[in-house]
Amino acid sequence: MAATLIPPDLNSSSSTDSSSTSNRSISRSLRVAEKAKKGIKAEDPIVAALKYFSKVQKGTPCRGNDEFENNLVTVERVAYSKGLSPEAISVMLEFAMSLRMGTVPCVRVLKCLLPSTVVPHQAVVRAVVWLCVGKLSIATQVLFIKWVLTVFDMIDAKDNLRAIYGFLFSFVTEENLCPYVCHLLYLLTRKECVRLFRVRKLLELHSKLGKQPYLLHLLSLYKVFCPELVTLSFNSRIRAGFGNHNGPWKLALNAIQKRTAVLVPSDLPLALQTQEKAGSRKRKLGHLDLPVLTAVVQSQKQTSLSQMVVPLAQIQSFVQLLENLHLIELPAQMGSLLGSSLALHYLDCVQDESAFLRINFWLGHSLHEEFLFCGHGGASQGSDEAVQFLERLMSTQDFLQEGFSSVEAFLYKFLNVWDGSLLRPQILALLSNVPVVPSTCISRLLSEPLEQLFFTSKVFFKCGLIESLNGMLVKWLTWHSVYALEDGRNVDLDTSMNVSRSGFMLSVGELVRFVGRLATLGLQLEGCHSLLLSFILDFYDTVCDIFQKYGLPLVVMIPRSVFYPALFAFDPISVDRLAKIMNRYKINLTAAKKQEKITGKAFHISLKTYQEFNHYLAFMVNCLWNSRIFQPGDDIELSEELLHESGVPQYWASFSLTNHPAFHCYAIDFHHKCWPERRDVDLKSIQHLQQWGWYLEYLFTQGFDGLRQFIQSNIKTSSRGP
Amino acid sequence: MEQPDDVENLEADAAVDGQGPEGPNGLQDTTPVDLLRIKEQMFNQCVEISAQINAVENKRTCSTSEAEYNLADNVTALEETKTEHFIKTLALHRMQMGHAIAEKLQQNNPESESIKAVNDRCMALCSQIKDLQQESKDMGDQITDIRKKRLELKQLTRDQMKEMELLKKKYEPPEFEKYKAAQQKGQSNIEKYKTMTVLAQNVLRGIILACKINWLDDPKLKDIGMTLEDLPITD
Numbered sequence: 001m002a003a004t005l006i007p008p009d010l011n012s013s014s015s016t017d018s019s020s021t022s023n024r025s026i027s028r029s030l031r032v033a034e035k036a037k038k039g040i041k042a043e044d045p046i047v048a049a050l051k052y053f054s055k056v057q058k059g060t061p062c063r064g065n066d067e068f069e070n071n072l073v074t075v076e077r078v079a080y081s082k083g084l085s086p087e088a089i090s091v092m093l094e095f096a097m098s099l100r101m102g103t104v105p106c107v108r109v110l111k112c113l114l115p116s117t118v119v120p121h122q123a124v125v126r127a128v129v130w131l132c133v134g135k136l137s138i139a140t141q142v143l144f145i146k147w148v149l150t151v152f153d154m155i156d157a158k159d160n161l162r163a164i165y166g167f168l169f170s171f172v173t174e175e176n177l178c179p180y181v182c183h184l185l186y187l188l189t190r191k192e193c194v195r196l197f198r199v200r201k202l203l204e205l206h207s208k209l210g211k212q213p214y215l216l217h218l219l220s221l222y223k224v225f226c227p228e229l230v231t232l233s234f235n236s237r238i239r240a241g242f243g244n245h246n247g248p249w250k251l252a253l254n255a256i257q258k259r260t261a262v263l264v265p266s267d268l269p270l271a272l273q274t275q276e277k278a279g280s281r282k283r284k285l286g287h288l289d290l291p292v293l294t295a296v297v298q299s300q301k302q303t304s305l306s307q308m309v310v311p312l313a314q315i316q317s318f319v320q321l322l323e324n325l326h327l328i329e330l331p332a333q334m335g336s337l338l339g340s341s342l343a344l345h346y347l348d349c350v351q352d353e354s355a356f357l358r359i360n361f362w363l364g365h366s367l368h369e370e371f372l373f374c375g376h377g378g379a380s381q382g383s384d385e386a387v388q389f390l391e392r393l394m395s396t397q398d399f400l401q402e403g404f405s406s407v408e409a410f411l412y413k414f415l416n417v418w419d420g421s422l423l424r425p426q427i428l429a430l431l432s433n434v435p436v437v438p439s440t441c442i443s444r445l446l447s448e449p450l451e452q453l454f455f456t457s458k459v460f461f462k463c464g465l466i467e468s469l470n471g472m473l474v475k476w477l478t479w480h481s482v483y484a485l486e487d488g489r490n491v492d493l494d495t496s497m498n499v500s501r502s503g504f505m506l507s508v509g510e511l512v513r514f515v516g517r518l519a520t521l522g523l524q525l526e527g528c529h530s531l532l533l534s535f536i537l538d539f540y541d542t543v544c545d546i547f548q549k550y551g552l553p554l555v556v557m558i559p560r561s562v563f564y565p566a567l568f569a570f571d572p573i574s575v576d577r578l579a580k581i582m583n584r585y586k587i588n589l590t591a592a593k594k595q596e597k598i599t600g601k602a603f604h605i606s607l608k609t610y611q612e613f614n615h616y617l618a619f620m621v622n623c624l625w626n627s628r629i630f631q632p633g634d635d636i637e638l639s640e641e642l643l644h645e646s647g648v649p650q651y652w653a654s655f656s657l658t659n660h661p662a663f664h665c666y667a668i669d670f671h672h673k674c675w676p677e678r679r680d681v682d683l684k685s686i687q688h689l690q691q692w693g694w695y696l697e698y699l700f701t702q703g704f705d706g707l708r709q710f711i712q713s714n715i716k717t718s719s720r721g722p
Numbered sequence: 723m724e725q726p727d728d729v730e731n732l733e734a735d736a737a738v739d740g741q742g743p744e745g746p747n748g749l750q751d752t753t754p755v756d757l758l759r760i761k762e763q764m765f766n767q768c769v770e771i772s773a774q775i776n777a778v779e780n781k782r783t784c785s786t787s788e789a790e791y792n793l794a795d796n797v798t799a800l801e802e803t804k805t806e807h808f809i810k811t812l813a814l815h816r817m818q819m820g821h822a823i824a825e826k827l828q829q830n831n832p833e834s835e836s837i838k839a840v841n842d843r844c845m846a847l848c849s850q851i852k853d854l855q856q857e858s859k860d861m862g863d864q865i866t867d868i869r870k871k872r873l874e875l876k877q878l879t880r881d882q883m884k885e886m887e888l889l890k891k892k893y894e895p896p897e898f899e900k901y902k903a904a905q906q907k908g909q910s911n912i913e914k915y916k917t918m919t920v921l922a923q924n925v926l927r928g929i930i931l932a933c934k935i936n937w938l939d940d941p942k943l944k945d946i947g948m949t950l951e952d953l954p955i956t957d
Contacts, residue, residue: 003755009769028922037956065790098936126938129936129937129947130930130936132936132937133934133935133936134934135934162951162952163949163950163951164951165951166923166927166951167931167947167950168932170927170931191953192953195920197920197924204756214871254822261908348879349883351883353879383766401869401872401873402876474866478869478873480872482870482873483873483877484878486756503926520805524805524808541859560805560809561805561809564809564812564813565812568812568816570816571844571848572848572910573766573851573852573855576903581867636809636813638810638813638814642814646814646817646818647818647821648821650817651817651869654817654821655816655819657819659820659824660820661820661823664820664823664824664841665841665845666845668827679830680828681827702845702848702849703849703853704852714843
C-alpha cells in the first residue's frame, strides 16, 4: 500500500511540510497508478482512510497533516452520502474518543458519525469508558451523549450499556451533562438498576437544581419500578419531555435513509418475505417508524438461577404468551410494542404502570419532536410516514380500546396550531378517541381551538368535525355504560381517569351544548347545506337516545336552529330523520317520567325541556298534518303583511305533507298514479280522507319509516284527515 | 350643575334680599363678608363636584368585569336573535320557493319537464340514500355493540388479573410454618449480603472512576468493571 512508502517518522513533530508534500504527491500518484492497474472500486479510499485512523499513532499532529485531512474528508464524504458501516463507526469512534490526535479532530469526527445500518454496542461502551478517563472537554462530552441519544435505536444491543449503567450514572453530577445523561438513563433503566443511593443522589440534585423536568422524569420512572424508594409525588402528567437532542445529525440521517431506501427498492420485497424484522430494519431508520422488537438481553446467559425472564421478542404465539405471562420482560425500546398484537395483549392484561409510563414517554417524544419534522418534509414520502405512523397509532388505540395520555396532550397542543387540512382524517379520528374531558376544561382544550377552525373552514371540514365529535360522544357513552355499573361509584379506570357520574354528565352536557352551538352557527354560515345538516342530524340521532340506549339520565333537546332547518329542508330525508329523532325523544322522555314515578329518584329534566319538546311536536303536527302554521301565538310568528307580501296564497298550508317542498314531488307522483287521466294536478283532492290514507301508505312504502312512526304515535288517524 | 344656581341664588339673595347675615343695613355690610362666605361655599362646592366626578370615574373602571359579564349575555342574546331571524327568513324563502316550483310544474312547458325529470331523479336518489343510511346505521350499531363487548372483556380481564394477584399473595407453600424461621433468617442474610455487595460495587466503581484510566484495555479490570451492575440474586 502507498502508506509504506512514507518514512515512519510521523510521530515526531519534525515531519516538515516540504517532505510531506513530496511524499504525498509520490504516494498519491502511486496510489492512482495502482488503482488504474487493478481497477479497484471507489470504496477503496474509505478502507484506506479507516486503516489510517485505526493505525495512526498517538501524538500525531493534526494541524498541517494533509494525509489526516484527506482521510477525514473521505470519511465525511462517505458518511454524508450513504452513512458509515458499523466497522467504520467503531474505528472512528475509537479514534475520536481516545484523543489520539488531540481534541480538535474529536468534535469533527463526532459530527460526521452517521451510521448507515447499526451502531455496534462495543464501540459505544468503549467510548463511554474513554469518557470516564476524563480528558474530554465538557462540550465534547455533551456532544457525545447527544450522539448516543440520536443513534440509540440503532445500537444493536443494550445489555453491555446496562452493565456500565453505574458509570453513566456518575455523570449525573456534572451540571451540563445532567439533562442528557438523565435522558439516556431513562432509556436504559430496568428495575434492577434502581438503587437507594441512586435515588438519594437524584433527590439531592433535585433539591439543588430545582424541579428540572429531566430529573422528574427519571425519578418518576424509578418510582414506577420501586415505589417504596421514591417518596416524592409527581404531577400525573409532566408535560415537558426530555427535549430534542438530535442536533446536527437528524437531518443528515434523514437524507441518508431516504437515499438508501430509494437505492435498494429491489431488496425490500425479498427481505420482507424471509423475515419481517430484517426487512423492516431497512426502513427502521425512519424516525417515525416503529422500532423493531428486540430483546433487552441479547446474550443467552442467565444471570440468576431462580428468575428466568423471557424477553417479549421471543414470544411467537398467544399460547406462549399465556404460559409465560408472569416472566415476560419488556424490551428497551417501548415504541416497538405498538406494532405487535401479542405485545398489546400483554400490555392490556398486565396493567404495568412502568410500561405505560415509558410508552407514553416515547409516544410523546415522537409526536412532539419527530412528527413536526415529518409534516414539513415536503416530499410525499415524509407525509406518508406520518400517515402510516398515525394509522398505526389509531389501530393500537382501537385494539386496546383506550387512548394514551401523551397522545391526548399532543392533540390539545396540536389543535391550537393546526390548519385544518394537514392529515385531516387521521387527526379527526384521533380526536374521536379522546377520553372523557372534565367539563371545566372542555372550553379551554376543545372549544376554543375547534371553534376557530370550524368557522373558518369549508363545509367538508365542518362535516368531518361534527362526525368526529359524534364519534367521541358515542365512545364516551359506551365507556360509561360498561364501567359505571353502580350509581355514584367513582369510576377509576387508570391513573388518568377518575370521573364521577355527575362529572361525567356535566362533561356530556357540555359537549352536546358545544356541538349544538357549532351546528347552529355552521348551518347559518353554510346556508343549511344538506350534507352538513345530515351530519348534524346524525349527532342528534345519538343525543336523543342517550337515556334509552346508554342508560345515562340526561336528555338534551335539539336546538331550534337545527329543528327548523331540518323541518323546512328541501330533501325529504332530513324531514324523515327529524321525525324519527322526535319519536325517540318522545320515547326517552316518557321513559324518564315513568322511571321517576317508579323509583322515586329525581330525574333532573327541567320543565323547559318538556315545554320545548311539546312546542316542537305541536308545530310539526300542525305543519305537516293540520296545514296550520305561521298563526299568531305559534312558535314562529310572522306578521300578516309579510305573509301577504310573500305572494303565496294559503301560506298556512305551504308545508303540509302534500305541499312541502320536499314531498311535493311525491304528491305529484301519487296524483298521477291515482288519477292518471287528469292533466291538471290538484293536490287538494289528495286531502280527502280515503286518498289521504292511500297517500300516507304510498309515502311509507317509499321508505319514510320515521314519518310513519311519527304519525302513528302522535296522530289519531281515526279522525278525519287534515 | 348645582353650583351656578346656588351662586346665582346667593347672589340674588345677596343682591335682592338686602338683609345679609351681618345686619339689616344696605349692601355695604353684606358685600365683603358675604363675598367671602360665597367664596367659601363655592370652594366647598367645587371640592364636592370634583369628588363626585372622581367617584363616577371609579365606578366606570370597576364595571369592566360587569361589562364582560354583560358581554356574554349580550352575545347570547345577539345569537338568539340572529337565529330567530335566520329561521323566519328560511321559512319564508322555502315557502316561496316551494310555491314557485309548484306553480312552474302546473305549466306544461319544457322548463317544467326538466324540473319533473330532476324531481324523479331526486326521488330515486332519496330511496338509495335511505338504504345506505340504514345500512351504515346498522353497521354503526354493530360496531358500538362490539366495542361494548370488548370493554366488558377488558374489565373482566382486569378483575381476573386482580384476583390472581390476590391469590398469589395469599399462597403459602406447604409446610410453611416449619421453614418460616429458616426462610426469614435466610432472607435477612440475603439482604445483608446484597447491601454489602452493592456497597463494594459502588466503592470499586468509585475507585475505577477516580483513577481515570481506560479499564477496558486491562482484561482483569474489564471483567470487574463490566459486572459491577450484576447481582447474583435479584428481587
